[in-house]
Amino acid sequence: MTEQVVLLDEQGRGIGVSDKATVHHENTPLHLAFSCYVFNPRGELLVTRRARAKKTWPGVVTNTCCGHPAPSEPFTGAVTRRLADELGLPAPEVDLLLPRFRYRAEMPNGVVENELCPVFRAVTDAVPSASPEEVDEVGWMSWPLFVSLVTGGELAVSPWCREQVPQLTALGPDPLAWPTADDADLPAAARGVVV
Incomplete structure (x- = not known):
């Protein structure tokens, strides 16, 4: 089955779908995605x-998991699905943290990411089992050390992760105590609102 992504207008409303395999190029349209920090x-x-086989930012260090919700798929379902597919992880609870995060980044080869990308948190003590098609390496790191390495420029991470870390640290020093956001603040397309 062909994986599809939800295309968006500037207000975050759904305006169509596109095949994930062909949506990322030099003029990538704005589309719906997510990031999760486990x-x-x-x-x-x-x-x-x-x-290293990924089309965008292959071999780059990043947060735990990223992905795209399928058309009409709730974000929590998409996050849970990708955590299981990429890392073999259960996610009994997924919390919304940054409902309106958006970024655009261009790779040296000209391929662009252009996403409205809400950020989520999940907590688990399960042992990850990474899918080699998605993930080359995994490892646990203290949050303060990760923040220090990213903000100090000592750890090169994906452009979305680099932009998300300061916004997450603004929520407080303890990631397990971060306040959750309201689903009503999600982009309209993620709430089933159509044009």
Whole structure:
């Protein structure tokens, strides 16, 4: 089955769908995505390195998991699905943190990411089992160390992760105690609102 992404207008409303395999290019349209940061009960972050076969940012260190909700798929379902597919992780609870995060980034080869990308948190003590098609490496890291390495420029991470980290640290020092956001603040397309 062909995986599709939800295309958006500037107000975050759904305006169509496109095949994921062909949507990323030099003029990538704005589309719906998500990022998830998985922590263990000690507050350590599960950091991943993207598989070298990925079309965008291959081999780059990033947050735990990213993906695209399918048309009409709730975000929590999409996050849970991708955590299971990429890392073999259960996610009994997924919390919305940054409902309106948006970024645009261009790779050296000209391929662009252009996403409205809400950010989520999940907590688990399960042992990850990475899919080699998606993830090259995984490892737990203390959140303060990760923040220090990213903000200090000592750890090169994906452009979305680099922009998300300061916004997440603004929520407080303990990632397990971050306040959750209201689903009503999600882009219209994620709430079933259509043009």
